Amino acid sequence: MNTEMTPPLAGTLTLRPSTDADVAPAHAIYRHHVMTGLASFEDDPPNLEEFSGRRAAVLAAGMPWLVAVDGSDRVLGYAYLALYRPRSAYRYTVEDSVYVAPGQGGRGIGRQLIAALVAHAATLGYRQMVAVIGDSGNAGSIGAHRACGFREVGRVEAIGFKFGRWVDSVLMQRALGEGAAGVPAGPPAHRRGTP
Numbered sequence: 001m002n003t004e005m006t007p008p009l010a011g012t013l014t015l016r017p018s019t020d021a022d023v024a025p026a027h028a029i030y031r032h033h034v035m036t037g038l039a040s041f042e043d044d045p046p047n048l049e050e051f052s053g054r055r056a057a058v059l060a061a062g063m064p065w066l067v068a069v070d071g072s073d074r075v076l077g078y079a080y081l082a083l084y085r086p087r088s089a090y091r092y093t094v095e096d097s098v099y100v101a102p103g104q105g106g107r108g109i110g111r112q113l114i115a116a117l118v119a120h121a122a123t124l125g126y127r128q129m130v131a132v133i134g135d136s137g138n139a140g141s142i143g144a145h146r147a148c149g150f151r152e153v154g155r156v157e158a159i160g161f162k163f164g165r166w167v168d169s170v171l172m173q174r175a176l177g178e179g180a181a182g183v184p185a186g187p188p189a190h191r192r193g194t195p
Helices: 020-036 048-060 109-124 139-147
Strands: 014-017 065-069 075-083 093-100 128-134 151-162 165-175
Touching: 014 109, 020 048, 020 075, 020 093, 048 065, 048 075, 065 109, 075 109, 093 109, 093 139, 109 128, 109 139, 128 139, 139 151, 139 165
Parallel strands: 093 128
Antiparallel strands: 014 065, 065 075, 075 093, 128 165, 151 165
């Protein structure tokens, strides 16, 4: 394990909604994680067209896809929300996905992206957010989620097989807004009128 810490960002990080121009750099980040790490359980990275389609589907569902950029608008990480599961009983629960560029870990980028997603999901009226973290040894992601109010609620052991070994998933969760208190008046704001 590399114990050398990358210095924290000094006021140069900006979070913003992604644009079409951000797709290629975000794709490169994701490709790196698929090819070298256990944050994603995909064995083969999607091509740029498929990755772009995934982003389009997130945006079409009314969910955010954010990027973290430095002062020169270089993409240092990205994150997005999706429904946790498609069945209607899960309609108040979202799942986050967060990826940070190689060499940029330990600078608070992931934590800031997660915090922005938490705020966005609460504003939309969601009540729970779940993180499904690949690899129980992924201390960076677990720590960033914990810093944003998530707690570990479960661990699925040896659920994935990648790079010749069995890999766990860590399930983390945090309440949003009123959480489980009371009954929601209706579906989350941007989903009213949808099944």
